[in-house]
Amino acid sequence: xxxxxxxxxxxxxxxxxxxxxxxxxxxxxxxxxxxxxxxxxxxxxxxxxxxxxxxxxxxxxxxxxxxxxxxxxxxxxxxxxxxxxxxxxxxxxxxxxxxxxxxxxxxxxxxxxxxxxxxxxxxxxxxxxxxxxxxxxxxxxxxxxxxxxxxxxxxxxxx
Numbered sequence: 767x768x769x770x771x772x773x774x775x776x777x778x779x780x781x782x783x784x785x786x787x788x789x790x791x792x793x794x795x796x797x798x799x800x801x802x803x804x805x806x807x808x809x810x811x812x813x814x815x816x817x818x819x820x821x822x823x824x825x826x827x828x829x830x831x832x833x834x835x836x837x838x839x840x841x842x843x844x845x846x847x848x849x850x851x852x853x854x855x856x857x858x859x860x861x862x863x864x865x866x867x868x869x870x871x872x873x874x875x876x877x878x879x880x881x882x883x884x885x886x887x888x889x890x891x892x893x894x895x896x897x898x899x900x901x902x903x904x905x906x907x908x909x910x911x912x913x914x915x916x917x918x919x920x921x922x923x924x925x
Contacts, residue, residue, distance in 0.1 A: 805875035808884050808905055808912060812870065816888075819864040824856035832906065832913035839919045865890040880907040887922065898922040 811830055818826035828849065837846040839855070846852050873886040881904065888899040904916040 801877040804877050804882055808875055808882055809873060811912060816868055822861045822863045824860055828853055830914045832915045835914055837917045840921050865892050867891045
């Protein structure tokens, strides 16, 4: 499934519905209640964060971070611990859009009582340059709502 997202279009509803229907058809989600709604909510949060990066705004992504987040990225020499270290990583990119448009491909959400793992392929477009990434976001339900407690980004090697 390939659904593009750019600053001018809104494909979130289509993507969310397709993910939920696919998961239900494959038996990954027990019902349209609970886990399916959580999957939709997490995809909405993820799109909101990526839409922020379309404008060079890291704040929507930072708003999702739990204070104790651990963050692994190809751009760091070691794991980052805590939202302050993640914010320091994002600081130089503030005000600079990271991409012209993006795609979230093949999202999968695995849900337990208070934890959900969202994995997907992220395609970043800058003009004619395209890069592909594996993304993992581990969410935990807190009193403030879903917060990311762990993130892992890795670049996909061309085949």
